[in-house]
Amino acid sequence: MNIDLALKEGTRFVVNLSLDLKSYCDAYLTSQLYQKRLVELKEAHAVDAGKVSAAEMVAAESDRDRANEHFAKLREDYVMSLKYLSGEMHWDRIKTLIKNQCTLTNLSEQRLFAALSGEENVALPLVIECLNTNFIELLKNSIDTILINRLKKASANTLLQMEIALLPSDKDLAVQIKDNAGGFSQEYLDDFSNIIKFNDPRLGRAKDTQGKHEIEGYCFGGSGLGHLMLANFILRGQVVDRRDKYRAVYNIEEGATTFSIANNAETRGAEIILKSPMRPFALLAGEKPLELAFTLKLPSKKKNLGFFPSAAPAPLPGLSSSDEPRAEENEAISSLNGKRRREKELKAPESSTKRPTI
Numbered sequence: 001m002n003i004d005l006a007l008k009e010g011t012r013f014v015v016n017l018s019l020d021l022k023s024y025c026d027a028y029l030t031s032q033l034y035q036k037r038l039v040e041l042k043e044a045h046a047v048d049a050g051k052v053s054a055a056e057m058v059a060a061e062s063d064r065d066r067a068n069e070h071f072a073k074l075r076e077d078y079v080m081s082l083k084y085l086s087g088e089m090h091w092d093r094i095k096t097l098i099k100n101q102c103t104l105t106n107l108s109e110q111r112l113f114a115a116l117s118g119e120e121n122v123a124l125p126l127v128i129e130c131l132n133t134n135f136i137e138l139l140k141n142s143i144d145t146i147l148i149n150r151l152k153k154a155s156a157n158t159l160l161q162m163e164i165a166l167l168p169s170d171k172d173l174a175v176q177i178k179d180n181a182g183g184f185s186q187e188y189l190d191d192f193s194n195i196i197k198f199n200d201p202r203l204g205r206a207k208d209t210q211g212k213h214e215i216e217g218y219c220f221g222g223s224g225l226g227h228l229m230l231a232n233f234i235l236r237g238q239v240v241d242r243r244d245k246y247r248a249v250y251n252i253e254e255g256a257t258t259f260s261i262a263n264n265a266e267t268r269g270a271e272i273i274l275k276s277p278m279r280p281f282a283l284l285a286g287e288k289p290l291e292l293a294f295t296l297k298l299p300s301k302k303k304n305l306g307f308f309p310s311a312a313p314a315p316l317p318g319l320s321s322s323d324e325p326r327a328e329e330n331e332a333i334s335s336l337n338g339k340r341r342r343e344k345e346l347k348a349p350e351s352s353t354k355r356p357t358i
Helices: 022-047 054-081 084-099 107-117 126-152 186-198 226-236 324-347
Strands: 004-007 014-020 159-168 172-179 238-240 246-248 258-264 269-277
Touching (some): 054 084, 107 159, 126 159, 126 172, 126 269, 186 258, 226 258, 226 269
Antiparallel strands (some): 258 269
8 A cells, every 4th residue: 555645846834645546446346246256156056056067166266265365465455554553654754744844943833843743742733633643534534435436436536635734824723634535425514513513423423424334344434423523622622432422631712723624626525624723722630632532443344244354454563565654663573573582592591502603
């Protein structure tokens, strides 16, 4: 999985993200076709055993298994790139690209540089703290929309393009995120403000998931609450607890922050804008920073369709990938393995045979 990131030409604080999903979509659809073919042969055999030879059945099963194995390997790579350390690194790379463009003689850019540097124990602007843990959820939502569109229409676009723009001012920091994935349904847009108004996450559950749960082994997103959670965090400083209720973490001044979603006619996709003061808000007594209190992860598999992996593959240490962030992860794993080998060598009996030094 190769996520390409680069500064938008002629800008300093706008990053373009692109991800080609064609091979992933094609692999999934191929596995579906082979599964369908096998089912048709079995049904024909049940009606008249003479119509389908044993060789045909074996060949069809072999084709189905190869297609499933190919898709499973692709999905494993995608899952590994969208969760844990690798998932977080996509947003970290975006921050680094923008941070390196900051002019430290400019006061607002000094503040932006500090916010993007992520120094330990330094309070952050609310929008940055929010995206530090939840940018990956927005990315997964855009990916899922591309994937669903491809299932609905063979000619649908499979190249995801996102634009992430940071807009600093003397007092505020806004983040604008646009994609080309088709945008929101009108029903979702019409209902969104009421869902926020009544402050109940259950009112909007799965409103715009487009049937994701029927094909979770294909999509990557969650229950469809991501935008609601982000909005309530930005507007009210609230997170959702285990009882599916909102709990305040920050003391947010009324009107100090904004959150909006819309469809962008130019990109033919979604547009999300978050804005908060550059200065951090105070944590309520006994609460922890967002990175410890609130994270969204890939969902577990809830429905087994029988012809693709029944669950997202578990992360495998040392798995190779062409992604730049994975190299850092593998380097850390390699270092740890080397340390363990040295520890074993130190514990080895003195009587053990030693190789001659060359």
